[in-house]
Amino acid sequence: MSPAEYDVAIIGGGPAGATAAYELAKSGASVLLLDREGRPKPCGGAVPPRLIEDFAIPSEQIVARVGSARIISPKSQAVEMTIDGHRRRAGTSYVGMVDREHFDRWLRRRAQAAGAHVEQGTFDRVEERTGGGFALNYRDAKGARVSCRSRLVIGADGAxxxxxxxxxxxxxxPPYVFAYHEIVCSPESGDFDKSRCDVVYDGAISPDFYGWVFPHGPVTSVGVGSAKKGFDLKAATSELRRRSGLGDAEIVRREGAPLPLYPLKRFDNGRGVLLIGDAAGVVAPSSGEGIYYAMCSGELAGHAALEALRTNDVRALKSVRSEFGRMHGRTFFILRMMQYFWYSSDGRRERFVSMCRDPDVQKLTWESYLDKKIVRREPMAHLRVFLKDMSHLMGIAKA
Ligand SMILES: Cc1cc2nc3c(=O)[nH]c(=O)nc-3n(C[C@H](O)[C@H](O)[C@H](O)COP(=O)(O)OP(=O)(O)OC[C@H]3O[C@@H](n4cnc5c(N)ncnc54)[C@H](O)[C@@H]3O)c2cc1C
Structure with missing residues (x-):
């Protein structure tokens, strides 16, 4: 029997791959979506309303809605930033929480319902065929070797x-931060607030990134990220749990994964292979937010692959990188600068948290997170934030 032939083979059925498969299949392309399944992606699961709206995510996938974030400094200065009133685009204002096991499976099912061939299996090898296209090998769920062919390949197989x-x-x-978290049972009583996220900027919790407490209803993700070799992420997470009143909470799971921090210069190799999501490094610096950007790159990949199939010209795949840069390059640049300046010492972290008290800073932070846009219409607010930023940086303003 000759191997199955697809227009596009997508390796990895997380948010990036499943979104690309959905876009392609609903336009009539023949698509293989291969995912090994079995182990949910370690992830805090926080998503902005823009994602829920743009990608038509049903409300039952949102397991919790968070209305504020508390930013905590090395000296325990806490600034509460409520979301309400900070949405420019019409729509709801909250941080949604998804459970990645169910969310990713739902995304794959949606791609399948649109016509993608979704297969559980582990990718092994891809080779270019003489005369064009690709030969792929993988092991199916029973461990049997399977071969197939495709005109294009999309690598959505993670970091x-x-x-x-x-x-x-x-x-x-791409360079990485390593992110580790523990899923614990949320306390049913006491001071723990299930409708608020905590974000902790403290060198003892992370010397170069941050720690988080993200409630998901009955469970909570508590974790830290760091790129520093030798930094004890487990000890830092345990300290963060203790500080958050979750020291005695029952631990459901412990897990970690690399978190890429810079998009690659090229997402395609010029010969018909395209990378998206974590595989292409599209995670926002400073925040480590990756789900929205993975889905966004998946959607762009779907459109570009359709164009490459239609014109029989793989150069169409190049547009994914340029279009992604056009949409999010400015935000990524600002977030990279923020990470560089503010995450480098406890003195700067203290000033950074002080700065978060400022209504202009809160407005820009929430607008850019909720709507994925840095609003151009308010140059004076940007200038005010810039000047405050500089005075904090130079130590003119009080921490
Ligand atoms: C601890 C942690 C917390 C995070 N918290 C958040 C958060 O709160 N909010 C947020 O927006 N982002 C968060 N992120 C980042 C986010 O999880 C990723 O950016 C996002 O999952 C990227 O999606 P993806 O589809 O590109 O890759 P992935 O989600 O990694 O999906 C890759 C898929 O490929 C499959 N795969 C891999 N190799 C193979 C193979 N050989 N064969 C077959 N299948 C394969 C895997 O099974 C997986 O389903 C966090 C990351 C970490 C590590």
Missing amino acids: NSAVRRQMFSPAAR
Whole structure:
């Protein structure tokens, strides 16, 4: 029997791959969506309303809605930032929480319902065929070897992408933070607030990133990220649990994964292979937010792959990188600068948290998170934030 042939083979059925598969399948392309399944992605699961609206996520996938974030400094200065009133676009104002096990499965099912061939299996190898297209090998759920062919390949197989390792130069590897979290049972009584996220900026919790407490209803994700070799993420998470009143909470799971922090210079290899999501490094600096950007790159990939199939020209895949940069390059640049300036010492973290008291800073923070836009219409607010930023940085303003 000759191997199955697809227009596009997508490796990895997380938010990036499942979104690309859905876009392609609903336009009539033949798509393989391969995912090994079995182990939910370690993730805090926080998503903005813009994602829920743009990607038509049903409300039952949102397991909790968070109305404020409390930002905590090294000296325990706490600034509560409520979301309400900070949405420009019409719509609801909250941070949604998804359970990745159910959310990712739902996204794959949606792609399947649109016509994608969704297969549980582990990707092994991809090779270019003489005469064009690709030959792929994977093991199915029973461990049997399977071969197939495709005209294009999309690598959506996460931060350690095997597609990237096989089809791109070794230099195409984004820098990482390692993120570790513990899922604990949320306390039913006491001071714990299930409708608020905590974000902790403190060198003892993370020397170069931050720690978080994200409630998901009956369970809560408590975790930290750091790129520093030798930093004890488990000890820091345990300290964060203690400080958050979750020291005695029952631990449901412990897990971690790399979190890429910079998009690659190129997402396609010029020969018909495209990377999206974590595989392409599209996670926001400073915040580590990756689900929205993974889905956004998946949608762009779907459109670009359709164009490449229609014109029989793989150069159409290039547009994913340029379009992503056009949409989010400015936000990523600002977030990268913020991370560089504010996450480098406890003195700066203290000033950063002080700055978060400012209504202009809160407005810009929430608008850029909720709507994924840094609003151009208010140059004076930007100027005010810039001047306050500089005076805090130079130590003119009081921490
Ligand atoms: C601890 C932690 C907390 C986080 N918290 C948040 C948060 O709160 N909000 C947020 O927006 N982002 C968060 N992120 C980032 C977010 O999880 C990622 O950016 C996002 O999951 C990227 O989606 P993706 O589809 O590109 O990759 P992934 O979600 O990693 O999906 C890759 C898929 O590929 C599959 N796969 C991999 N290799 C193979 C193979 N060989 N064969 C078959 N299938 C394969 C996997 O099974 C997986 O389903 C967090 C990350 C970490 C590590």
